[in-house]
Amino acid sequence: MELQSRVNELRTNGIGLAVISYDSQQILADFARRQQITYPLLSDVGSATITRYGILNTVVEDALGPNGMDPAVLADLQRYVTGTQASERLRGIPFPGTFMLDRQGRVTARFFEDYYWERNTVSNIMLRVGDARTPVNAVQASTEHLDLKAYPTDSSASPGTRFSLVVDVTPKRGMHVYAPGATGYRVVVLNIETQPHVRTMPIQYPASEIYYFKPLNERVPVYQKPFTLITEVIPEATADARKSLAGKTELTVNGTLEYQACDDKICYNPVSLPLSWKVALRENVRAAPRPAQPTR
Amino acid sequence: MRRLLFVTALVALSVSHVRTQDTRTRVDVSKLGPQVGEHVPGFQLNDQAGKSQTLQSIMGRRGAMLVFVRSADW
Numbered sequence: 001m002e003l004q005s006r007v008n009e010l011r012t013n014g015i016g017l018a019v020i021s022y023d024s025q026q027i028l029a030d031f032a033r034r035q036q037i038t039y040p041l042l043s044d045v046g047s048a049t050i051t052r053y054g055i056l057n058t059v060v061e062d063a064l065g066p067n068g069m070d071p072a073v074l075a076d077l078q079r080y081v082t083g084t085q086a087s088e089r090l091r092g093i094p095f096p097g098t099f100m101l102d103r104q105g106r107v108t109a110r111f112f113e114d115y116y117w118e119r120n121t122v123s124n125i126m127l128r129v130g131d132a133r134t135p136v137n138a139v140q141a142s143t144e145h146l147d148l149k150a151y152p153t154d155s156s157a158s159p160g161t162r163f164s165l166v167v168d169v170t171p172k173r174g175m176h177v178y179a180p181g182a183t184g185y186r187v188v189v190l191n192i193e194t195q196p197h198v199r200t201m202p203i204q205y206p207a208s209e210i211y212y213f214k215p216l217n218e219r220v221p222v223y224q225k226p227f228t229l230i231t232e233v234i235p236e237a238t239a240d241a242r243k244s245l246a247g248k249t250e251l252t253v254n255g256t257l258e259y260q261a262c263d264d265k266i267c268y269n270p271v272s273l274p275l276s277w278k279v280a281l282r283e284n285v286r287a288a289p290r291p292a293q294p295t296r
Numbered sequence: 297m298r299r300l301l302f303v304t305a306l307v308a309l310s311v312s313h314v315r316t317q318d319t320r321t322r323v324d325v326s327k328l329g330p331q332v333g334e335h336v337p338g339f340q341l342n343d344q345a346g347k348s349q350t351l352q353s354i355m356g357r358r359g360a361m362l363v364f365v366r367s368a369d370w
Contacts, residue, residue, distance in 0.1 A: 003363070014358030018349065020341065021365045028344040031368040040343035040354060041368060049339045055329040055364060076323055094364040095325050099336060102359045105351050107332050112325040116366070125361070 002161075004037050006122040013126070015100075022047045022092040047092035055097065055112075057081060060090045080116050100129050117160040117237040123153035124163050127230065137278055143271060145261035146171045152233075152253075156280035159245060160237035165192070165277045167229045167257060174263040176224035179208030185220065186260035186270045190229050193254045197241035200253075201232040213264075229257075235281070245281060253277045336362070 003017065010017050018040045021028070028041040042049075050056050059076045063086035067073050077086055080095060097112035098120065109129045111120045120128075138151035149168045157163050167190060171177060178185040192200045206228060208221040235241065235251060245251075253276070260270045330336045338351045354360050 010361060011356065014356045016354045016356035016360035017363070018343075018354040018360065019363045019365055019368075020339075021367050023368050025342050025344060025346060027367075027369045032344040037344070040347075040349050042339075042341040042343055042349055044339075044341055049337070049341060050364065052337045052339075053329050053364070057366075059323060080323060080325075093366040095323075095328060096365050097325065097329070098364070099330065099362045100359065101336060101351075101355075101362060103355060103357075105335050105338070107330050107334055107336060108359065110329070110332060112328065114325060122361075 002119075002121060003039065004035065007039050009126075010122065018042055020044050020049060020094075022050065022094075047094070050092065050094040053094070055094045057090075057093045057095050060086060060093060064088070064091065079114070082116070098125060100125065113162070115160075115237075118162055118234060119160060120162045121154045121157070124232070127153050127164055127166065139275065139277075141273065141275075143273065144172070145175045145268060145271070146177065146259075148257065148273075150257075150275045150277060152277045152279050154279060156282050157235055157251065158237075158282045159235050159242055162232055162234045163279070164230050164232050165190075165253060165255070167275070168226065169223070169229065169257075170226040171224050171261065175261050176211055176222040176263070177259045177261050179221040179223050180205055181208070181221040185262070185267070186258065188223065188229070188257070188259040190231055190275075191256045191258060192231060192233075195253070197236045197238070197244050198251065198253065199234045199236060201234075204230040204232075248281050251279050251281050 003019065007017060020042045022044050023031075023041075024045055025043045028043055031037065032041055044050055047056060057080065059073070059080045062068070062073045063077045063081065068086060081090060081093070095112060096116060096119070097110065099107050100109040102108050109125070111125055111128075113119065136151055136153075136155040138149050140147070140149050142148070147170045151166055152163055153166060154161070154163045169177070169188075177188045180187055190203050194200065206223075208223055209225075210219050211222040211224065212219050233253060235245060255275050257273045257275055258270065261268050336351070340348055340350050343349050351360075354362070
């Protein structure tokens with residue numbers, strides 16, 4: 001499991017870790033032994049804790065109930081529970097998700113996916129909550145306006161894992177690039193080349209600052225201190241996607257960083273800088289969604 | 297008569313269909329469970345070694361990551 005490889009990183013960051021499922025202690029003990037898991041796997045037989053947290057997967061109940069063949073119920077089943085059919089053993093599972101908590105047990109961030117086969121990687125969660133990260137496979141580049149480092153949050157991914165492509169940008173002294181909301185200038189943007197079965201989410205921009213350009217009495221949102229652009233990527237886990245990704249050992253995502261830089265005297269020509277991110281593709285160990293087979 | 301029965305059956309089918317869709321609440325996973333800023337419920341559960349664990353016992357010095365999964369078994 002990906003979590004085990006991140007235990008030390010979490011510990012270094014002072015973050016405790018526990019996983020809760022409805023499995024018996026015996027099943028968890030077997031699983032921990034087989035997978036060499038050292039963090040606590042908590043046994044919530046009967047799903048009382050899952051229920052108290054308000055995340056009991058109600059779609060299972062619906063699918064096993066009198067409306068089990070309702071198209072809306074079947075669609076939810078495919079999306080939130082299983083690629084096959086409802087069965088008794090699914091009763092009591094949660095909607096899978098992750099809570100980040102402070103010392104007092106208050107939620108500081110939460111990650112619940114719209115599709116049961118999707119998961120945030122730990123690194124992606126740490127990035128989203130603004131914690132330290134270890135760049136992997138980083139590529140560095142410099143132009144006359146800025147230095148940058150581009151890297152993925154994870155060195156490997158499986159179908160359904162949600163990870164991020166990151167670009168750390170450091171404008172050179174006196175330079176600024178334009179942030180969303182700037183008009184009349186080219187706003188910095190990360191363009192990711194689309195490819196089949198790899199979903200790319202919109203870019204996450206950090207807060208910008210207002211730059212006052214006295215000669216034109218102009219106030220424009222810019223970045224002039226180091227900043228980070230992030231875009232999340234998910235290799236899809238559908239049957240079609242698996243077929244197309246089968247045999248591939250690496251996923252390469254290409255893109256460009258587009259920007260226009262100015263200093264207090266000159267506005268330079270817009271730049272388009274090609275970038276590339278590589279992650280190893282692991283075979284997914286989790287059950288994959290298969291085409292719907294409503295047999296009930 | 298047979299035709300009428302067939303039509304009635306069809307109407308009944310579509311009515312029951314509409315009913316289930318109407319009474320069914322849409323799932324919105326972002327709204328489920330404790331939200332950002334809220335406290336999560338405490339718990340006392342055994343881990344794989346049979347050791348009793350609580351929210352306090354799993355805490356690191358800065359907090360914790362609490363992961364809910366479907367099952368370790370399948």
